[in-house]
Amino acid sequence: MKAFAITGVRETAFVDRTAPEPRAGEVLLEVNYIGYCGSDLNTYRGFNPLVKLPRIPGHEISAAIVETGAGVPDAWRVGQTVTVSPYTSCGLCSSCLKGRPNCCRFNETLGVQRDGALTKYIAVPWTKLYDAEGMAPEHVELIEPLTVGGHAADRSGAMEDDVTAVIGCGAVGLGAVLGLARKNARRVVAVDVDDDKLSLAREFGATDVVNSATADLHAALQEISGGHGPNCIIEAVGLPATFRAAVDEVAFAGSVTYIGYAKAPVEYQTKLFVQKELDIRGSRNANPENFRRVIDFARRGLFPIEKMLTRTYAFADAGQALADWDAAPGKVCRLAVKL
Numbered sequence: 001m002k003a004f005a006i007t008g009v010r011e012t013a014f015v016d017r018t019a020p021e022p023r024a025g026e027v028l029l030e031v032n033y034i035g036y037c038g039s040d041l042n043t044y045r046g047f048n049p050l051v052k053l054p055r056i057p058g059h060e061i062s063a064a065i066v067e068t069g070a071g072v073p074d075a076w077r078v079g080q081t082v083t084v085s086p087y088t089s090c091g092l093c094s095s096c097l098k099g100r101p102n103c104c105r106f107n108e109t110l111g112v113q114r115d116g117a118l119t120k121y122i123a124v125p126w127t128k129l130y131d132a133e134g135m136a137p138e139h140v141e142l143i144e145p146l147t148v149g150g151h152a153a154d155r156s157g158a159m160e161d162d163v164t165a166v167i168g169c170g171a172v173g174l175g176a177v178l179g180l181a182r183k184n185a186r187r188v189v190a191v192d193v194d195d196d197k198l199s200l201a202r203e204f205g206a207t208d209v210v211n212s213a214t215a216d217l218h219a220a221l222q223e224i225s226g227g228h229g230p231n232c233i234i235e236a237v238g239l240p241a242t243f244r245a246a247v248d249e250v251a252f253a254g255s256v257t258y259i260g261y262a263k264a265p266v267e268y269q270t271k272l273f274v275q276k277e278l279d280i281r282g283s284r285n286a287n288p289e290n291f292r293r294v295i296d297f298a299r300r301g302l303f304p305i306e307k308m309l310t311r312t313y314a315f316a317d318a319g320q321a322l323a324d325w326d327a328a329p330g331k332v333c334r335l336a337v338k339l
């Protein structure tokens with residue numbers, strides 16, 4: 001079978017792979033759609049230090065079960081629509097021992113530290129599956145980035161009476177907006193530099209939007225929060241300026257949660273950490289309840305998941321999709337490849 005690989009900086013190729021057979025405890029999946037993640041774009045651009053090339057990308061997965069191996073529970077049936085948790089956890093590191101396997105020290109994400117799913121068949125442990133029956137297969141690959149944002153909403157500690165803000169409304173940021181809105185935060189302020197992304201954020205539950213390219217972010221957040229600043233800010237961009245803005249704008253006794261990966265060192269006025277007595281947290285990957293919640297929200301039609309999909313490409317154009325995204329990153333929410 002053919003698989004799609006990133007072979008060098010802005011170089012891709014179709015490679016041959018033997019179709020896998022499910023071992024005990026595994027299911028064989030027919031991949032239907034793969035969503036491209038920002039980390040795949042970084043790999044393509046040569047900016048992903050975790051990846052050794054060549055690498056088959058793909059960890060945002062829409063698939064159907066075609067075969068179950070020995071010992072797989074009967075709840076998993078041939079034909080069932082599923083998505084896959086693309087992470088691993090060792091069970092022995094300090095994160096795993098603390099019950100936080102999402103940030104396992106030895107995590108290997110599909111398409112990052114190990115080959116991903118941009119091919120027709122993959123075999124995965126049944127314990128990594130999430131039932132997505134009832135969702136359209138062309139939307140199931142959109143679940144994973146939303147779960148990453150949902151986990152950040154958990155990490156933020158946001159409560160019902162809180163004013164919250166999310167900086168960056170890509171797919172992960174939208175997941176954070178959705179997560180905060182479903183926690184009934186009093187206000188969910190979406191911040192981005194693109195008006196289309198902001199109007200989509202409204203449909204995911206943002207109560208307020210701020211275009212920080214055209215409006216004064218500080219003035220807008222002060223006004224919305226009655227002069228306090230937001231109690232919780234989630235940063236989902238990864239630029240030094242937005243890393244700093246989160247600390248500058250957050251309320252005293254607030255929380256700042258970082259999902260974005262800053263690609264350069266960030267300079268801080270650290271006195272604000274102390275003066276404001278901030279909770280500053282990282283947020284990595286997602287937990288099983290994040291998958292279950294996003295799927296539940298999607299099935300109930302609580303947000304328009306289909307609007308995240310900017311464009312779907314044929315498998316033969318998997319390389320073109322990366323080239324297009326590389327050329328015009330601002331306008332893309334999610335690109336998918338149909339296998």
Ligand SMILES: [Zn+2]
Pocket residue numbers: 037038059060144145
């Ligand atoms: Zn992803």
Ligand SMILES: [Zn+2]
Pocket residue numbers: 089090091092093094095096097101103104105106107
């Ligand atoms: Zn571990």
